Amino acid sequence: MSERIAPTRTTAFEARLKKRYAAERRFKALGLTSILFSVAVLVFLLGTMTLNGIGGFQRVELEVPIDFTQAGIAADPSTMQQPGATQALEAQGLRDVVQFFAEEHLGDEAASQFGSQAWRDVADAIAADPSILRGEANFWLPASAGLASGYQGEGSSEMQALAAQLSEKGLIAKNFDPGFLSRSDATDPQQVGIWGALKGSMLTMIVTLLLAFPIGVLAALYLEEYAPKNRWTDLIELSINNLAAVPSIIFGLLGLAVFLTMFPNLRSAPVIGGMTLALMTMPVIVIAGRNAIKAVPPSIRDGALAIGASPVQVVFHHVLPLALPGILTGTIIGMARALGETAPLLMIGMRAFVATPPDGFASPATVLPMQIFLWSDEIDRGFVERTSAAIIVLLLFLLVMNGLAIYLRNKFEKTW
Amino acid sequence: MTVVHDNLEKTQAKMSAKSVSVFYGDKKAIDEVSIDIPTEYVTAFIGPSGCGKSTFLRTLNRMNDTIPSARVEGEIDLDGQDIYRSGMDVVQLRARVGMVFQKPNPFPKSIYDNIAYGPKIHGLAEGKDELDAIVEKSLKRAGLWEEVKDRLQDSGTALSGGQQQRLCIARAIAVDPEVILMDEPCSALDPIATAKIEELIAELNGRYAIVIVTHSMQQAARVSQRTAFFHLGKMVEYGRTSDIFTNPHEQRTQDYITGRYG
Amino acid sequence: MSPAILLLLALGLGLAGWLAARARAWAFRRASPDGRLPSLPNYHAWYVALWIVLPVLAFVALWSAIAPGLVSQSVLASPAAADLPAFGFQRQTMLNEARAVATGAAPAVFNPEAAGLVEPYREALSHYNLIGIVVTLLIAFLGGVWAFLRLRPDFAARTKVERIVMAILLGASLVAILTTIGILASLVFETIRFFGMVSPVDFLFGTHWGPDPMASPENPDSSRYGAVPLFWGTLFIGAIIAMIVAIPLGLMSAIYLTQYANPALRRWIKPALEILAGVPTVVYGYFAALTIAPAIRDVALSLGATNPSSESALAAGLVMGVMIIPFVSSMADDSIAAVPQAMRDGSLAMGATTSETIRRVLVPAALPGIVAGIMLAVSRAIGETMIVVMAASTAANLSGNPLEAMTTVTVQIVAMLTGEGSFDHPATLSAFALGFVLFMVTLGLNFIALSVVKRYREAYE
Known part of the structure; x- marks a missing residue:
């Protein structure tokens, strides 16, 4: 072939070819890396959110058994279906009842560490089923934000100590919190919902x-x-x-x-x-x-x-x-x-x-x-x-x- | 099955296909084609559309590799070595077996860069002067030099259709291939541009083994010395162009040439 | 709730009109000698129904805009309103409370002084509700009767209905123009007010940003309104750091997906990228603030940086870059896919490897589209709000150090408008001026990018 003889069949060409294939492999690897990076970020993002989020569907709760036979609270099943049920129960001193049994069961220090709205959970339970007033019932009620972070190993040292103490007796636990999906915003992270x-x-x-x-x-x-x-x-x-x-x-x-x-x-x-x-x-x-x-x-x-x-x-x-x-x-x-x-x-x-x-x-x-x-x-x-x-x-x-x-x-x- | 005229001179085949079949998925597009392609002549593949002539052409430089479902059986030798063997390098193969497509497909770069592309990627030129020389020589061989020498930096896509196709031929020539495959190179061109391409093919004849697929029997008769007639994925008849057109052995060839179907 | 009632009323009346007109058209049809009408009875029905519903809808829209104003006007005119504080927050609170009680949204007033307003409110509300309903009925009746009387056996109801339909279609597409005009008008109007207080030159070229929403709105200190640090922060985070991440990764992802990946991989990766693109920016912002920013700060500390910020430009920019990757990737994907297969074949047939084909033929051929895509990506990044609000700082800082805190235009818009400043204060109005600059810049980028894309598509068609 005229001046150049089969230039694509020389050994020089084949040497170059090796380099070209190496470049090809590098390029391809670069492309794959880019994609894997995006996927890795996605996995990392979802992973972080899931790991953190699992705790978000739970809350730290304290165990309180309440013997309603001693409480003297009366509830008419028909009024319990109406919107004012919670107020009616509050008027009968449900708050104090809850507080009393909490002090009895958990001690004064722990009983002061209830979320301010904890008794409402009891009220809701009564409203849903007034028959529990005739006997004894066991409740898991939300702890205060301070105690909750103490239980997670954060926050003040007193709270951490208290949480450790309660946890030894099995009185505190992090439980699944279905209310997260049914409540609204609040100032206390234990009480919020979406x-x-x-x-x-x-x-x-x-x-x-x-x-x-x-x-x-x-x-x-x-x-x-x-x-x-x-x-x-x-x-x-x-x-x-x-x-x-x-x-x-x-x-x-x-x-x-x-x-x-x-x-x-x-x-x-x-x-x-x-x-x-x-x-x-x-x-x-x-x-x-x-x-x-x-x-x-x-x-x-x-x-x-x-x-x-x-x-x-x-x-x-x-x-x-x-x-x-x-x-x-x-x-x-x-x-x-x-x-x-x-x-x-x-x-x-x-x-x-x-x-x-x-x-x-x-x-x-x-x-x-x-x-x-x-x-x-x-x-x-x-x-x-x-x-x-x-x-x-x-x-x-x-x-x-x-x-x-x-x-x-x-x-x-x-x-x- | 296939009629190969027995009065062909015994020449050294540049490429030779032995019982080549091509499948697209389960569909058999080419059925057991065997053919020798000589260096000295222009070989034309003719046949009705869909007969597989273009598919077969694409197997000769493994361009059908780009179609995921395509599969080739049989053996195609280039200088006696099977191009489908496992150690075969596709890049080197395609540098040796160039291709010109049905529709002119210049890259959206300057005329100069279009020609220089092949030598650059293959590292065939050392320095700008050598590259300039290759570009000039290729354009001259493609008969385009006089028309574009003053505007080598213009975009290749700005040329007329016929010029674009000659640019593509020049681009293929620039890497000094041994075989040039042309897939209906004139089907998108007007008669004057077609005439120029045909002249060019005649000039390149002898320097490169040329295979041209065409749907125009007149074109096959004008530019080629060997003609293969394809029908329904089979090669029906192969021989001297003059024989095929004046004295076909097969009835189907006869019918096609006389225009009974097409 | 009264607009909802009016709407239901309109629909009910429309249905009545529809049924009545259809019955009448059937009567025409039975009476006609060949049992045919030029228009089907349903078209007569639609004609009357549209004549009832459309005017009523127009009235309800108008009424719900002006009625609250009328109500409070009449309440303020009542003797009970004389005791109200003359201006400000308290007055508004009381009015709102009284209104809430009157409409039944709240059980009782909190402020005893508001109690006296409840009754006037209730009266005014019922008064205007009655007016609204009466006018609605009147309009519906007039429209319905007028249309109904026009029905004749040879009435071209279909043509009329179709003309109305066309008008509705045109109206729907004009909403886009109205929105654009609305954006421009509101931004321009407030910006002009802002420039009445602060000189545009100081705003556009000043290098100190520190508006004080508590300062007196009279004679604001123009030198505190230099927005250059904001423009720089925006560009540095959105157009530099984010793009350094997004362009190579997005482009290479697109190349790998279109040119190398087998179909099975593509089937999995594409939805993954779509999910990445669909993650709300507030989630990215939280991710940046919670995870990335502290990590960058720790790394910077361990590398010996002095006092790196936990609200660094780098954290916001990196996460923004990740957010933009799918966008760049899909734009590049489209552009590369638009390059004709013949180009690829031509290059491969010359003996080029795949990567040589991509780098030397496909990418250069797709370049206009890719560049346009990057411009759109930049426009998106500089307008992005939540990531920077959550991860970047509010402190304006003209610096080239990515570890320092920086603020952006969008952060300042949020800061100025969610603060306590009054609506007439230059600090508040500056948000609109910033918004105007942002709008014009993104508009320019989008406009150029879209026209490049359009020309580029045409070139290959």
């Missing part, structure tokens, strides 16, 4: 979904099926694409400046939070919706038009049903993002301390990620575990939502 925040999240998400889904789908239909090619349409598209990438905190500023000025009474209310998040979620739904609509082949539109369907009928009878799985997938992903969002809600004041679950769309509320943020600021060690537990609950919700989206995508993914 139901209030969870309910706030649900109410907010309902508002978001009701606003963002119809608007998003209709806008997607308009842009993909009917919009004329002109400047207005370009402007709408530009707005949507940009809104999808605008930092979430900016939506919070909008909510603060517009919604809260219009409805100053609704500060911290799910309806305002939901409206703010809806503006943020809507572009996500529009973009997903447009892609799903675009994937419906034109032949289906042509077929329907050819039998005399109007453009509106074509879209609502044929295109929309076919595009719906894709739109739903995008909606779920957008909603999952909204569910985890904190920053814009911080702006519109959904960081209230809410000790009772919100009872409607207009009452002050907080949401789960905000609860996590608020607890993360607390100094008490008990809140670290509670925060991680709340994170686990939030991640489970998100996992279910994302899993559903992936499932929908795989099930309905069609290649036309």
